[in-house]
Amino acid sequence: MATAEQYRNQASSLSYRNQAFIGGKYVPAASGETFDCVSPIDGAVLTSVASCDKEDVDAAVKAARAAFESGVWSEMDPRDRKQALLRFAAAIADHREELALLETLDMGKPITFAQSVDIDGVVSTVQWYAEAIDKIYDEIAPTGRDAIGMITREPLGVVATVVPWNFPLLMGAWKFGPALAAGNSIIMKPAEQSPLSALRLAEIAAEAGIPDGVFNVVPGFGEKAGQALGLHMDVDMVAFTGSTEVGKYFLKYAADSNMKHISLECGGKTPNIVFNDCKDLDAAAMGSGMGVFFNTGQVCVASTRLLVQEDIHDEFVEKVKKVAETMQPGDPLDPATLMGSMVDVDQMERVKSYIEIGEKEGASLVQGGKQVRQNTGGAYVEPTIFDKVDNSMRIAQEEIFGPVLSTITFRDEEEAVRIANDTIYGLQACLWTDDLNRAHKVARRLKAGTVNVNDTDGGDITVPFGGYKQSGIGRDKSLHAYDKYTQLKTTYIKLS
Numbered sequence: 045m046a047t048a049e050q051y052r053n054q055a056s057s058l059s060y061r062n063q064a065f066i067g068g069k070y071v072p073a074a075s076g077e078t079f080d081c082v083s084p085i086d087g088a089v090l091t092s093v094a095s096c097d098k099e100d101v102d103a104a105v106k107a108a109r110a111a112f113e114s115g116v117w118s119e120m121d122p123r124d125r126k127q128a129l130l131r132f133a134a135a136i137a138d139h140r141e142e143l144a145l146l147e148t149l150d151m152g153k154p155i156t157f158a159q160s161v162d163i164d165g166v167v168s169t170v171q172w173y174a175e176a177i178d179k180i181y182d183e184i185a186p187t188g189r190d191a192i193g194m195i196t197r198e199p200l201g202v203v204a205t206v207v208p209w210n211f212p213l214l215m216g217a218w219k220f221g222p223a224l225a226a227g228n229s230i231i232m233k234p235a236e237q238s239p240l241s242a243l244r245l246a247e248i249a250a251e252a253g254i255p256d257g258v259f260n261v262v263p264g265f266g267e268k269a270g271q272a273l274g275l276h277m278d279v280d281m282v283a284f285t286g287s288t289e290v291g292k293y294f295l296k297y298a299a300d301s302n303m304k305h306i307s308l309e310c311g312g313k314t315p316n317i318v319f320n321d322c323k324d325l326d327a328a329a330m331g332s333g334m335g336v337f338f339n340t341g342q343v344c345v346a347s348t349r350l351l352v353q354e355d356i357h358d359e360f361v362e363k364v365k366k367v368a369e370t371m372q373p374g375d376p377l378d379p380a381t382l383m384g385s386m387v388d389v390d391q392m393e394r395v396k397s398y399i400e401i402g403e404k405e406g407a408s409l410v411q412g413g414k415q416v417r418q419n420t421g422g423a424y425v426e427p428t429i430f431d432k433v434d435n436s437m438r439i440a441q442e443e444i445f446g447p448v449l450s451t452i453t454f455r456d457e458e459e460a461v462r463i464a465n466d467t468i469y470g471l472q473a474c475l476w477t478d479d480l481n482r483a484h485k486v487a488r489r490l491k492a493g494t495v496n497v498n499d500t501d502g503g504d505i506t507v508p509f510g511g512y513k514q515s516g517i518g519r520d521k522s523l524h525a526y527d528k529y530t531q532l533k534t535t536y537i538k539l540s
């Protein structure tokens with residue numbers, strides 16, 4: 045790892061890709077419009093980025109469709125497509141430091157995690173789906189002897205991925221990894237707050253041999269570029285990660301256009317239940333703190349609702365406070381920093397307003413709650429802990445997307461499960477216990493796509509990830525996600 049000083053030097057000599065990438069080339073927005081890309085580390089304008097609109101989306105869809113129909117990728121032999129994606133993964137790994145630096149400058153996350161979580165995660169995701177390509181078999185149905193029923197998976201065609209800013213490349217990779225593996229052409233719409241890494245990645249893809257038109261990026265605003273993708277008559281699927289509110293728009297866009305496939309990874313309000321039979325309360329406190337403060341709480345699965353059994357409440361909250369103390373915001377370019385800035389000033393103000401709401405609602409603020417490092421010009425908020433929260437309060441029901449923990453006390457298993465499930469979300473739930481029977485029984489009753497036992501962020505690429513209830517539709521990761529980017533064709537052959 046380099047030092048903060050070295051990262052600052054690298055940052056000052058970086059050149060940013062700031063135009064759309066369509067059909068293998070960087071192009072300005074047809075309108076000529078741009079928007080400022082601001083670093084939340086210090087408020088500096090990094091560059092001006094093309095602001096894509098319907099016309100640019102049309103061009104990207106044309107390029108993606110032409111590439112798809114040409115067969116240059118969609119009909120490539122599986123073993124060759126595998127090799128191409130492995131080369132792509134290797135090229136991403138070669139640019140690990142640069143891509144991580146872009147994530148850090150653009151959205152404020154600590155450089156250490158940008159490398160080890162974001163970019164390493166992108167590399168392993170692309171590798172995993174590349175490796176899968178020539179190991180997935182199609183099916184023959186158990187028909188009578190007078191026919192052969194072939195069931196084959198075919199790519200959908202043009203897949204758009206509309207992604208948020210909290211893990212800009214990684215959320216994209218969970219989608220373009222399997223989508224490309226299945227033979228689709230993709231168009232990525234990064235969040236307006238963090239477009240830089242996706243724009244650079246497009247060029248890396250081209251250099252690694254991904255054919256022109258297969259990997260396109262249209263930066264811009266949701267209401268323009270995002271909506272144009274959602275409403276496009278020639279986009280076959282939108283794979284979305286973002287808020288529940290915007291996720292619902294995509295269901296409407298599909299209904300108002302061509303009935304495109306929609307998959308949604310949306311918000312969460314993870315309950316994290318700590319039972320009094322958990323023996324290692326230090327590990328539980330570390331997991332609880334990291335689970336909510338990691339990435340400055342800007343994580344869909346952030347364990348924002350801490351449910352503690354009443355007899356260990358005082359002891360446990362003290363332990364979590366100690367963890368929070370070790371996670372004070374620092375310079376994101378310093379490799380020792382565990383907590384960086386919020387993604388931008390708007391998000392910071394939103395978090396501060398929720399802290400005010402919590403106090404007005406009568407919760408007790410026991411740690412943090414303030415903006416810090418004001419002299420930097422950046423957007424930093426302390427790790428914040430509320431105690432005596434009632435699950436009906438807004439801070440317990442609404443997704444804050446910041447480093448704010450709500451502590452709720454419960455008496456018994458029954459009450460814990462009831463409170464945990466009392467939310468519109470169902471992305472993840474966590475529980476800490478040393479009783480194996482309780483772990484299984486409670487896990488079954490929790491309405492969430494992922495249940496973590498004795499952890500807050502378990503899971504890897506081999507297991508599906510996604511939400512129950514209003515946390516989404518469909519799953520990322522694992523071969524279940526691969527299936528999502530294909531459609532089944534039945535070819536029924538009569539034998540005479």
Ligand code: NAP
Nearest residue numbers: 207208209235236265266270271286287290309310311344
């Ligand atoms: P967001 O506001 O919903 O935006 C997500 C993406 O949709 C962005 O690219 C955005 O573009 C675009 N968009 C916004 N409004 C749109 C519209 N009217 N039509 C079409 N597209 C539109 O979410 P965010 O603030 O970037 O990210 C935070 C949210 O993501 C949280 O709710 C979090 O829980 C969720 N998230 C979920 C997961 C998961 O796997 N379940 C993972 C990470 C994050 P702009 O950049 O212009 O706004």
Ligand code: MG
Nearest residue numbers: 082150237238
């Ligand atoms: Mg930015």
